[in-house]
Amino acid sequence: MNAPVAVTPEVVKDHGLNDAEYARIVELLGRAPTIVELGIFSVMWSEHCSYKSTRIHLKKLPTSAPWVIQGPGENAGIIDVGDGDVCVFKMESHNHPSFIEPFQGAATGVGGIMRDVFTMGARPVASLDSLRFGEPNHPKTRHLVAGVVSGIGSYGNCMGIPTVAGETNFHKSYNGNILVNAMCVGLAKADKIFYSAAKGAGNPVVYVGSKTGRDGIHGATMASAEFNEDSEEKRPTVQVGDPFTEKLLLEACLELMATDAIIAIQDMGAAGLTSSSSEMADKGGSGIEIDLDKVPQRETNLTAYEMMLSESQERMLAVLKPGREAEAERIFKKWELDFSVIGYTTDTHRMVVRHKGEIVADMPVTALSDAAPIYERPFVKRKPTSGKVSFEASRPAMESLLRLLSTPDLCSKRWVWEQYDYTVMADSVQQPGGDAAVVRVHGTDKGLACCTDVTPRYCKANPFEGAKQAVAEAWRNITAVGGLPLATTDCLNFSNPEKPEAMGEIVAGIEGLGEACRVLEFPIVSGNCSLYNETQGEGILPTPTIGGVGLLKDVHKMATVAFKREGDAILLIGDTKGHLGQSVYLREIEGLEEGAAPPVDLKLEKKNGDFVRGLIEAGTDTVHDIADGGLLVAVAEMAMAGGIGAVLRGQFEADKFIPFYFGEDQARYLMAVPAAEADAILAKAKKAGVRARHIGFTGAKNDKGEAVLTGVGLPPVTVTALKATHEAWLPEYMKG
Amino acid sequence: MKSAVVVFPASNCDRDAAVALEQITGTKPVMVWHADSEVPDVDLIVLPGGFSYGDYLRCGAMAGQSNIMRAVKEKSEQGVKVLGICNGFQVLTETHMLPGVLMKNAHLKFVCRPQALEVIETQSVFTRKYQAGQRVVFPVAHGEGNYVADDETLDRLEGEGRVVFKYAPGENPNGSARDIAGILNEKRNVLGLMPHPERVCDPLLGGTDGKAMFEGLIEALG
Amino acid sequence: MKARVFVTLKNGVLDPQGKAIGHALGNLGFEGVGSVRQGKLIEIELSETDEAKAKAALKEMCEKLLANTVIEKYDIELKA
Amino acid sequence: MKARVFVTLKNGVLDPQGKAIGHALGNLGFEGVGSVRQGKLIEIELSETDEAKAKAALKEMCEKLLANTVIEKYDIELKA
Ligand SMILES: Nc1ncnc2c1ncn2[C@@H]1O[C@H](COP(=O)(O)OP(=O)(O)O)[C@@H](O)[C@H]1O
Numbered sequence A: 001m002n003a004p005v006a007v008t009p010e011v012v013k014d015h016g017l018n019d020a021e022y023a024r025i026v027e028l029l030g031r032a033p034t035i036v037e038l039g040i041f042s043v044m045w046s047e048h049c050s051y052k053s054t055r056i057h058l059k060k061l062p063t064s065a066p067w068v069i070q071g072p073g074e075n076a077g078i079i080d081v082g083d084g085d086v087c088v089f090k091m092e093s094h095n096h097p098s099f100i101e102p103f104q105g106a107a108t109g110v111g112g113i114m115r116d117v118f119t120m121g122a123r124p125v126a127s128l129d130s131l132r133f134g135e136p137n138h139p140k141t142r143h144l145v146a147g148v149v150s151g152i153g154s155y156g157n158c159m160g161i162p163t164v165a166g167e168t169n170f171h172k173s174y175n176g177n178i179l180v181n182a183m184c185v186g187l188a189k190a191d192k193i194f195y196s197a198a199k200g201a202g203n204p205v206v207y208v209g210s211k212t213g214r215d216g217i218h219g220a221t222m223a224s225a226e227f228n229e230d231s232e233e234k235r236p237t238v239q240v241g242d243p244f245t246e247k248l249l250l251e252a253c254l255e256l257m258a259t260d261a262i263i264a265i266q267d268m269g270a271a272g273l274t275s276s277s278s279e280m281a282d283k284g285g286s287g288i289e290i291d292l293d294k295v296p297q298r299e300t301n302l303t304a305y306e307m308m309l310s311e312s313q314e315r316m317l318a319v320l321k322p323g324r325e326a327e328a329e330r331i332f333k334k335w336e337l338d339f340s341v342i343g344y345t346t347d348t349h350r351m352v353v354r355h356k357g358e359i360v361a362d363m364p365v366t367a368l369s370d371a372a373p374i375y376e377r378p379f380v381k382r383k384p385t386s387g388k389v390s391f392e393a394s395r396p397a398m399e400s401l402l403r404l405l406s407t408p409d410l411c412s413k414r415w416v417w418e419q420y421d422y423t424v425m426a427d428s429v430q431q432p433g434g435d436a437a438v439v440r441v442h443g444t445d446k447g448l449a450c451c452t453d454v455t456p457r458y459c460k461a462n463p464f465e466g467a468k469q470a471v472a473e474a475w476r477n478i479t480a481v482g483g484l485p486l487a488t489t490d491c492l493n494f495s496n497p498e499k500p501e502a503m504g505e506i507v508a509g510i511e512g513l514g515e516a517c518r519v520l521e522f523p524i525v526s527g528n529c530s531l532y533n534e535t536q537g538e539g540i541l542p543t544p545t546i547g548g549v550g551l552l553k554d555v556h557k558m559a560t561v562a563f564k565r566e567g568d569a570i571l572l573i574g575d576t577k578g579h580l581g582q583s584v585y586l587r588e589i590e591g592l593e594e595g596a597a598p599p600v601d602l603k604l605e606k607k608n609g610d611f612v613r614g615l616i617e618a619g620t621d622t623v624h625d626i627a628d629g630g631l632l633v634a635v636a637e638m639a640m641a642g643g644i645g646a647v648l649r650g651q652f653e654a655d656k657f658i659p660f661y662f663g664e665d666q667a668r669y670l671m672a673v674p675a676a677e678a679d680a681i682l683a684k685a686k687k688a689g690v691r692a693r694h695i696g697f698t699g700a701k702n703d704k705g706e707a708v709l710t711g712v713g714l715p716p717v718t719v720t721a722l723k724a725t726h727e728a729w730l731p732e733y734m735k736g
Numbered sequence B: 001m002k003s004a005v006v007v008f009p010a011s012n013c014d015r016d017a018a019v020a021l022e023q024i025t026g027t028k029p030v031m032v033w034h035a036d037s038e039v040p041d042v043d044l045i046v047l048p049g050g051f052s053y054g055d056y057l058r059c060g061a062m063a064g065q066s067n068i069m070r071a072v073k074e075k076s077e078q079g080v081k082v083l084g085i086c087n088g089f090q091v092l093t094e095t096h097m098l099p100g101v102l103m104k105n106a107h108l109k110f111v112c113r114p115q116a117l118e119v120i121e122t123q124s125v126f127t128r129k130y131q132a133g134q135r136v137v138f139p140v141a142h143g144e145g146n147y148v149a150d151d152e153t154l155d156r157l158e159g160e161g162r163v164v165f166k167y168a169p170g171e172n173p174n175g176s177a178r179d180i181a182g183i184l185n186e187k188r189n190v191l192g193l194m195p196h197p198e199r200v201c202d203p204l205l206g207g208t209d210g211k212a213m214f215e216g217l218i219e220a221l222g
Numbered sequence C, D: 001m002k003a004r005v006f007v008t009l010k011n012g013v014l015d016p017q018g019k020a021i022g023h024a025l026g027n028l029g030f031e032g033v034g035s036v037r038q039g040k041l042i043e044i045e046l047s048e049t050d051e052a053k054a055k056a057a058l059k060e061m062c063e064k065l066l067a068n069t070v071i072e073k074y075d076i077e078l079k080a
């Protein structure tokens, strides 16, 4: 791209702009765009940056609550967590880059989301990762798992931010299109929040961080185009992450933020300099002029086009109060980072870009934001799957349990999280393996509970109920550790919005999220959409990943899943109807993916959850929500975590074992309480109108004195044997 | 006891170390920047964990060449106690203040987990509050903790009672020679170890086994 | 036969390690150090004695495993 | 002047990375692969034009920073 490129119809098409969109650009400018302007429009109007297919639907999501300080629209969402502390968080996808180069793709995904959080003045305190891979026996899967996990670890570990929770699942629909969703949670002080609105004219615009190279040009447009067979061949330049520089950038930014020199600040993420400069001007109602000759450059002969579209990592743009440049420069030099004043804000509402003495772009700022196309794409809502499910009622439940515990989806993910430093910062009070991670607010007794959740097979069967379930499960996981769920972030991974069926999944999914978030008072404060997740026409399972954040007033009262004492009564909270449709049991044991997704009664969720949280606040310390795999899997997890056995004595008929043990009814929890307190709790539940049953005791042992899991229809198996099965699959698989 | 924590670019356990020290000693340690060339007058210098300089080239290599390490070395020669944790241990071997090197973990992956250790040597200012043979659990979190030295060095370390911590038998997380987790220098005033005692000084974080190290230091150093 | 395979980052790909090394050399007082790039050197012993065949095998190894050709390039050197 | 510095593990020092590569090559079906060792290649641009002086500087860089001579050895190659 060294010689000036003519803007021909082919060039326009290569930029992913259709005829109508191009005509609109010409109309907005009153002339044909230059190549630089075309590039700028193409990234800003891409699906990734403009949300053109989803914007009208996203408007339906609830985004406010008394504790929400900043909803969607900024770099990250912000909620009040009391005492002048605020929590800043967001999740983002890095799916396509991670498929092409798993290590760097995942690493830069983590780096990008961390910048979104610290650009708002927050110190990141926790990182989470929601991962979906293809089938284990697909030839690429192992390599992708290894690369993605070590990429996430290498970035987070070097940054010194604990990676505390996530998900790791496998399904054939992700064979050619894995999902890597990274979430970052940070803490700031309410009076030290930074925004991206560059208000006022004549203020210096400064560039800080790493130098600009030719990294990831077209990254943003790549994330918006369907994969086909030769995109692996095209091999677009992937970005390489430099966590060391990012760590310096974090410290330098926080140091500068401690002064009052900053008017606005924004990281350079997708579409780098283009999106950061135009969005800052747009939000501030100002204009911006930048001179590309002042941009620190890593390579020679970078064109204006390349500089505007480069996605080099670890860079930030800030607008300072006039006269504060030297002070800021001193800080960035101390941290050995590049610093350059590259322009000024103006009052023209235009973005003007100069290069080598010439104006290479000059456009109204709103042309890139408000004027971006919005589509009301046609959609059809598929009928949700339904019908009776078939299963063999007499199949031995214990054998099935052992098999389930060693399936790719239910096995222990220790192999993953042991590659992440989850203890750094010395505030991880609940570590991976529980329902939600809990990170103490440094220097206080408060804790943030966080988790990521979604069950894509439910979303496929019923996009609306499935999306509700994702929110409900996140809410439940936070509740299960004793947290009050406050707000969510999302990563809406769907397939091609230009196909009415897929668009139908998107629309129903967003409606489901909206309903659940409203009823549970769990608003969405940030997030992102990743569309076009399909390979050769085959879409992924709809995967609206939910990242939840909640608050514990006192981390000493946190609950964990591990059984803690022998002789405790095991209580089951919630209704068990034995819903086997779309369950893991049906898929793994019967080989069937059929039936309706479990219905989610949000009022019931709330009632049961509030009841459980109340008990935790009153001292109950052992709680687990019931999710994938059902009740028996949950009991096994509690036994394995505590190294203590259990006996289940069901008052139910023999032909109902399977639905009782493996059904995936929602709104349920298990807890273990001292036996002497069980009756009082059951009475309390009755009063609150919450279904609760005493289903067994902890502490079962065999005649050798070993802890066992046993019960009606369950011949005893030692907890050690359960654990061995549960821990074996992933490390064995990764050995190859 | 007066203490200092050295901060390198991309140190990331500097705060953890400072919090543990403050909690136990009651006074805030002095934070010393890597580009400084002097260490204030203290009784204990901590080289914290992290990824100094991104751990690029070799872990600890670039930090080992920093201004401040010249000063730390001098102080240690005067008898000031130096505690290198994780990346700090790597820096100590890179500056030859401790023998041997820390190579990539034998399985080539980063490993983070609670790690059972055996206290081998209690004749040191760092371990005097532990019992010989005591089992403790400290977290490990490193990609390069595989201690390597020639047999002669290893024999000497063991013979002179300078191996203070070993990974519990059968639980070596990184392939380290003779299960070595932490060693002393000849003068016994410099300790390097891979596991993180500063992350287990609070029952909420999974234990308090690390506390005795800092309590021992206070007892000895006042 | 002995082979040396050099795997280096493609031009234009950011090399954080090289950058940091260059920086450290500067801090150590070395002057006139320009760009620094870090790559891998892999030494392989092969039982194959035919040079052309060995080269072909090595090339395949690079493509399949030794180099990540999205961001790296490789060079092969043979010694009998 | 351009220099290539090769930093490799001394003989006798165990090389888990090399071993893992050897293993992976075996799994991929490559036959006749003997020992595999992995080292570093560092490419440095120098403004120095005198070969002897450049060599001396590079040697010092290796001793001070680029190699850990407890386990590594180094080799310097100069190109004008
Ligand atoms: N990629 C990952 N990174 C960190 N932790 C993970 C990852 N995958 C799974 N985990 C952890 O493993 C545990 C089990 O995961 P999952 O079965 O998805 O939990 P749940 O059913 O409670 O949502 C959780 O504690 C989760 O945080």
Ligand SMILES: [Mg+2]
Pocket (backbone or CB within 6 Å): A434, A435, A436, A477, A625, A627
């Ligand atoms: Mg759960």
